[in-house]
Amino acid sequence: MNQSNTQLAQDTELENQTAQLIIDTLNLELEIIDIDPEDYLFGEGLSLDSIDALELAMAITQTFGFQLRSDDSKNREIFRSLRTLAQHIANNKTI
Amino acid sequence: MxxxxxxxxxxxxxxxxxxxxxxxxxxxxxxxxxxxxxxxxxxxxxxxxxxxxxxxxxxxxxxxxxxxxxxxxxxxxxxxxxxxxxxxxxxxxxxxxxxxxxxxxxxxxxxxxxxxxxxxxxxxxxxxxxxxxxxxxxxxxxxxxxxxxxxxxxxxxxxxxxxxxxxxxxxxxxxxxxxxxxxxxxxxxxxxxxxxxxxxxxxxxxxxxxxxxxxxxxxxxxxxxxxxxxxxxxxxxxxxxxxxxxxxxxxxxxxxxxxxxxxxxxxxxxxxxxxxxxxxxxxxxxxxxxxxxxxxxxxxxxxxxxxxxxxxxxxxxxxxxxxxxxxxxxxxxxxxxxxxxxxxxxxxxxxxxxxxxxxxxxxxGRKEDMINIAGKRTSLAYLNHHLQSYEALSDACFYQNSYFEDSQIENKTNDLSENRLIAFVVLKQTNKFNKQQINKKIRTHLQHSIESIFLPKKIFVVESLPRNATGKLPQSELKKLLRQQDKE
Structure with a gap:
């Protein structure tokens, strides 16, 4: 497996792990396969709301060992989709 | 003055x-x-x-x-x-x-x-x-x-x-x-x-x-x-x-x-x-x-x-x-x-x-018709009005587990979503959508008029709602209905 393939496999694994975290934390009646990685998490798509965001933030801190922040304009981008959230976790996780 | x-x-x-x-x-x-x-x-x-x-x-x-x-x-x-x-x-x-x-x-x-x-x-x-x-x-x-x-x-x-x-x-x-x-x-x-x-x-x-x-x-x-x-x-x-x-x-x-x-x-x-x-x-x-x-x-x-x-x-x-x-x-x-x-x-x-x-x-506790989630209040009547107006449904209602109902409230401190809303819906016979499609369609319909915090966390498709002789939906019956759904 070349390097980019390894990277891809890691990304997918983290995406799946993040999807499972969302499903477990928010008690959603979904399977990982039901969440399109590009689908919106808020608004259309999964239609999560601000309470969900706080719950997710707690779960992410407990699972991946870093704190989410909303001070920069990137926040909307981070929570846009499963893929962007997983990417943010990949860049920041300490556990 | x-x-x-x-x-x-x-x-x-x-x-x-x-x-x-x-x-x-x-x-x-x-x-x-x-x-x-x-x-x-x-x-x-x-x-x-x-x-x-x-x-x-x-x-x-x-x-x-x-x-x-x-x-x-x-x-x-x-x-x-x-x-x-x-x-x-x-x-x-x-x-x-x-x-x-x-x-x-x-x-x-x-x-x-x-x-x-x-x-x-x-x-x-x-x-x-x-x-x-x-x-x-x-x-x-x-x-x-x-x-x-x-x-x-x-x-x-x-x-x-x-x-x-x-x-x-x-x-x-x-x-x-x-x-x-x-x-x-x-x-x-x-x-x-x-x-x-x-x-x-x-x-x-x-x-x-x-x-x-x-x-x-x-x-x-x-x-x-x-x-x-x-x-x-x-x-x-x-x-x-x-x-x-x-x-x-x-x-x-x-x-x-x-x-x-x-x-x-x-x-x-x-x-x-x-x-x-x-x-x-x-x-x-x-x-x-x-x-x-x-x-x-x-x-x-x-x-x-x-x-x-x-x-x-x-x-x-x-x-x-x-x-x-x-x-x-x-x-x-x-x-x-x-x-x-x-x-x-x-x-x-x-x-x-x-x-x-x-x-x-x-x-x-709260009066039966009042809904309060994260400080935002609305009434069940308001929510039901918008849910029931969706054309693919013949009957529907929201339901909220009360904060006060259970004596184990104190044990729930790790769960923010304890009192989120769910919905029961009865589909019209003409409905052609599957469960997931109807779920999505109902949400899209509600998003126009209801704030996301009040959108149902789960939508249960049921045969009928437990309405009593006067057409009302007793909370106790809805609670039973929820337990039934959870078991299935």
Whole structure:
């Protein structure tokens, strides 16, 4: 497996792990396969709301060992989709 | 009728807002408001959508100065915007330009202030400065605030200047006396940091009016994640240190945010007290906050219609004490009336309470039709009205597990979503969609008129609803139905 393939496999694994975290934390009646990685998490798509965001933030801190922040304009981008959230976790996780 | 001042700061050089790493003095704020008041188009109503308290405050003060009315809708959905546009013709929206607001006249404060430069050398006499926002007549109509109503039509409530003055005065007496006197010297900066919007009664009273009426510094940010709160406090602590001042902060927040802070173990420096409202705070959580942050945790009980009604220190008392302008009166077994000096005069409790005496009560639960999630209230009737209007359904209803129903409430502190809504739907026979499609379609339909927080977390497709002989849906039957679904 070349390097980019390894990277891809890691990304997918983290995406799946993040999807499972969302499903477990928010008690959603979904399977990982039901969440399109590009689908919106808020608004259309999964239609999560601000309470969900706080719950997710707690779960992410407990699972991946870093704190989410909303001070920069990137926040909307981070929570846009499963893929962007997983990417943010990949860049920041300490556990 | 007499009048009452807007500000109670020590001097014109006192800081009012901490915004983007610096503070805005009363003098700068007044000159800014004066500058904008000459540029703002004529209007009768303001819809002030700013999250940042600096801009919110400017908008609010512009309203006071121009004697125009700030509208506080209970939610901002496209449905609500349409209703406001129809009803309030001379409406000016204070906001960043957004596509959803294309039909409105927008006054963009950030853009207006982008080429504005305030010089502290500005030679304006104190007298001229003070005349920019002189005392406001007590009967001036300042805010119209809306509840969602039960029929799909929002219900407006008028707030006069006096209403806000009364509630902030009594909130100060009961919640901020220690805060003010603690390390009260010229070196202490008393700051309010709020995680809640300024555009509802709790936020307006506790984070804006209390600050203006006591000379507290307002932090402009509305932090959301626990780490955001930490960052605001750390930044402010550094700033105070540089200015050789001590910092004392009151954090105006909700049980949700307190829970998130405790569970993620963030550090929150220089907090003297937390104030929580919008939903009942569990005693265990309050206890943990008091210990971890060496700060008092106080609660406010209130509603849109009246404003702040009662307070308590959560760990010390399960009884609430009403504010000094309020007394309670039993009308019959279930109804308790709130009598107040505010312009609403009297109001029936939305919640079920046990009355101790005319100033004390214990909260027992909510009335069946009321829904309260994270401080936002609506009625089941309103939600059901919108759900049932979806064409693919022959019958449908929302259901909420009550906070108060189970005796194990205390054990649920790690779960924020304990009282989220679910929906039961009965499909028309002509329905061609599968379960997942119908789920998505119902959500899309509801998003137009219902705020996302009230969207059903789960939608159960059932054969029929357990309506009784009069067509009503007893809560006990819905609870049974839910248990059945959970088993399947």
């Amino acid at each position: 007499s009048a009452h001042p807007v500000f109670k700061y020590k001097s014109l050089d006192s800081p009012v807002v901490f915004f983007k790493g610096r503070w805005i003095t009363l003098k700068e704020l007044l000159i800014t408001v004066d500058y904008l008041s000459k540029k703002v188009p004529d209007h009768q109503y303001i819809l002030n959508l700013y999250d940042e308290r600096y801009y919110f405050l400017i908008g609010f003060l512009l309203g006071l100065k121009k004697k125009t009315i700030s509208l506080f809708p209970s939610t901002i959905t496209s449905h609500v915007l349409e209703q406001l546009k129809d009803k309030y013709k001379a409406l000016l929206v204070l906001s960043d330009p957004e596509q959803a607001l294309n039909d409105f006249q927008i006054f963009d404060l950030k853009k207006q202030l982008s080429d504005y430069y305030f010089s502290s050398k500005n030679q304006v006499s104190d007298k001229a400065l003070l005349s920019i926002l002189p005392e406001i007549e007590l009967n001036q109509h300042v805010v119209t605030i809306f509840t969602s109503g039960s029929t799909g039509q929002p219900k407006p409530y008028v707030k006069q200047w006096n209403d806000l003055i009364i509630s902030s005065r009594h909130l100060t007496d009961t919640l901020f006396t220690d805060f003010i006197h603690h390390s009260n010297n010229n070196k202490t900066l008393h700051m309010l940091l709020a995680t809640v919007p300024a555009q509802h009664m709790y936020g307006l009273e506790a984070s804006i009016m209390v600050a203006l009426q006591n000379g507290f510094l307002i932090h402009s940010n509305k932090p959301f994640f626990p780490q955001d709160i930490t960052q605001c406090l750390e930044e402010m602590s550094l700033f105070a240190e540089k200015n050789q001042q001590l910092l004392a902060t009151a954090v105006i927040t909700t049980p949700l945010h307190l829970k998130a802070c405790i569970n993620t173990e963030v550090s929150l420096p220089n907090v003297e007290q937390f104030i929580s409202a919008t939903a009942p705070l569990q005693e265990e959580l309050a206890q943990r906050c008091e210990q971890q942050y060496s700060a008092h945790v106080m609660e406010i009980f209130g509603c849109t219609e009246v404003g702040s009604i009662a307070t308590r220190r959560t760990i010390a008392n399960n009884q609430w004490t009403v504010l000094n302008d309020i007394s309670l009166e039993v009308l019959n077994q279930n109804d308790v009336q709130i009598n107040t000096l505010r312009s609403i005069k009297k109001f029936l409790f939305n919640d079920i309470i046990e009355l101790i005496d005319d100033r004390h009560f214990i909260l027992k």
